[in-house]
Amino acid sequence: xxxxxxxxxxxxxxxxxxxxxxxxxxxxFFTWAAAPVLFxxxxxxxLGAKNYPYFSGAIAQLVVAxxxxxxxxxxxxxxxxxxxxxxxxxxxxxxxxxxxLLGLVGIGLLGGLGLQPKLKELHRIKYGIxxxxxxxxxxxxxxxxxxxxxxGMNLVLLAGLAIYLWRSTNAPGGPRFVSGNKFxx
Numbered sequence: 703x704x705x706x707x708x709x710x711x712x713x714x715x716x717x718x719x720x721x722x723x724x725x726x727x728x729x730x731f732f733t734w735a736a737a738p739v740l741f742x743x744x745x746x747x748x749l750g751a752k753n754y755p756y757f758s759g760a761i762a763q764l765v766v767a768x769x770x771x772x773x774x775x776x777x778x779x780x781x782x783x784x785x786x787x788x789x790x791x792x793x794x795x796x797x798x799x800x801x802x803l804l805g806l807v808g809i810g811l812l813g814g815l816g817l818q819p820k821l822k823e824l825h826r827i828k829y830g831i832x833x834x835x836x837x838x839x840x841x842x843x844x845x846x847x848x849x850x851x852x853x854g855m856n857l858v859l860l861a862g863l864a865i866y867l868w869r870s871t872n873a874p875g876g877p878r879f880v881s882g883n884k885f886x887x
Contacts, residue, residue, distance in 0.1 A: 770814030
């Protein structure tokens, strides 16, 4: 048969490691390269001082929306890989790894489906021309708080993804059940 157990294990490990690396790499790139550029002096010079605050935030929201789509895809692939290892290889699901993965997926979902729509609405209110000044100030204050929460969640996500990548590359391979003959001398 073309797909031997050894080959299936190798394919699943490769997919898992590649997915973990892409997920971690994307989070690192977004956090330390893409996001800072959106609020840099270069962006302010490009957009002009009058346009900068609104448009840099609006552009950031577009980038963040794509970032969360990538988070969902990587999380789904990781969950499927965990399921396939359990289902087809009989590999025991480690509680720590499963909990870590579910936590990472949860952070991604909370950020993308919970925080981002809230931040988008607050950004709209903060820069709304027809919005009263006191409402804009409240929105700006609330935006800063929620933006800080989102940043903190992203740092927790980065730390979790580093652990997940480490565990993916250092996980013992092979099926869960080993024949008794293996231990006889």
